[in-house]
Amino acid sequence: MTSTRELYAFLTFTAMMMVYHCKADFPPPPTGLTFKWLDPLAVNVSWQNPSGLQDGAVIYKIQLKGFEQTVKCLSKKYLINSSLIGSDHWTYQVWTVVGNCLSTNESKKVDITINSPKTQVKLKDTKCIIYTEGMNCSWKSTNKPFNLSYRTCEHLKPLRVCDRPYSSAERSGCYLKDNDVCILVETEAGWSTFKPRFVIHPPKLIIKEENDYLTLKWKHQSIGKCKWNFRVCYTRCNKSEICIQSEGPSKIPYDKDCLYEFRSRTETKSYCSNVTSDFSDVVKYGSNKPPDQTLMVVAIVVPIILSVCIILSCYCFRKHSSILCPIIPDPSAIFKEIMINGNKDHKTTGNLYTPVPEPIESCKVTAVAQNSDLEQIS
Incomplete structure (x- = not known):
């Protein structure tokens, strides 16, 4: 029941507001918009009361077209811009508002275009x-x-x-x-x-080597009590650039075989005036050392030596294959031949070998008298 009453009250209020806005008349826009250059940097934009309205009946809003976030609410009928710079023309929009600056009961916007007194030169x-x-x-x-x-x-x-x-x-x-x-x-x-x-001026970069790291420090110009952010970008061994940002000294890994190239800049933090520096000249540290050729030599020479050895081995094996790999008869064939021909008489063909008789000399034995021999010995 309560929700029904709240819904009824809301619909009634909405209907009344719609009727009110339908019956209400929007205020007329300002009239007689004009401008006057006070010097080459300042312009005065002014206007007249809307038709049928007296001073104090409405207030005015004005904005520079393209900069809608800079709307100004005024009770006076003019606006002086003391720093109208950087272009050859500008367009202001002015409209009237009934009530206060937050009111939506407002007129349509009226434009006025301001041209530069002289030709603009781009620097x-x-x-x-x-x-x-x-x-x-x-x-x-x-x-x-x-x-x-x-x-x-x-x-x-x-x-x-x-x-x-x-x-x-x-x-x-x-x-x-x-x-x-x-x-x-x-x-x-x-x-x-x-x-x-x-x-x-860009900060002066100080590089110090500490073990496997490089410590980066900066010397820079101080302005008031502002705090600073430092940005350094570097490359190593001609690889892609890396950028880091810090409020004080920084450390980065150091490869002693690489050449490092640094460039740095500084800028104030957000709560100070926007002051920056350009990037400094490139500062180099270290050198690019040639890579170790041992692995490359091994990777090239060893396969070549192995290939030559394999080729020579194949050539020698093929040339002496009869010695290294003699033809071995099939054992089953030998066994089969023995079984078939084992009980048969082997017939020989041709003449058998007859040895040549050796000459025999006759042996002649002569009897010698015992006495004659003894006589000779004595």
Whole structure:
């Protein structure tokens, strides 16, 4: 019974809300949208009251198209963006809301497109290298000469001109002392506005061999009290690259027969400003030693020797097969022949061998008188 009452109450409330929204009129959108550039980095977007409404009757929402997560709720009828950079046009959307910023009773959105006052020139690899005494902001560009102006991004202050510009074959830039800056670079082809990424010099990698491991340590530039993460990527014996990340010294297995190639970088942790370094130059450790050829030699030479020996053995066996393997008569055939021919007289054919008679000499015995012999002896 209770569940039936709750269901009835829910359906009644839903029906009432639907009727309320059907009867309610959505507020009209703002009118008279316009913009004005305050300097090359800042623009003021403004609008008028919606038709038939007075000041204070509604509030306004505004967002930069493509950045829907940055919706701003305002009671005033203008918005100043002090760091409109990095493009040649932007589109803002403005609409009115009845009630508070969370209300869904709102008007349709009205667009206004803002074009850059001058032609935008794309600069490559813009960055600011931070030092203890300042920073070096530079970029890659073929558009020379140039003029550089800057100011802080969050506050609408007058632009300041760079007093320490430089230009080289690869990069152009300026030495600055402020940290959070938006930069304007003017050339003959046009201008470019950007907020550079902040970097520090790559850390110095220290490698120490300990038994079967390599201990990796870093020396780097400190900025405030920020903690750092270190990232090192290495290859061994020209194999695929391996990357590891740590907050302090690291150990990796060491193969003494391999050449190791290291490159490293550092970056601040999430609770500090986003500052990173580029990867360092490659640091080499160890050398690629030639592999042991003993097993290879054994694997090649031994089969060859065995093959030659087998071939020679086969040749000798075939040549002297009559000696090594004489033909042995079948014992059953011998036994059978004995049984068949054993009781028969063997007939001889041909002449038998007759020995040649030997000559016999006659023996003549002569009697000798005993006295004559004795006389001769005496």
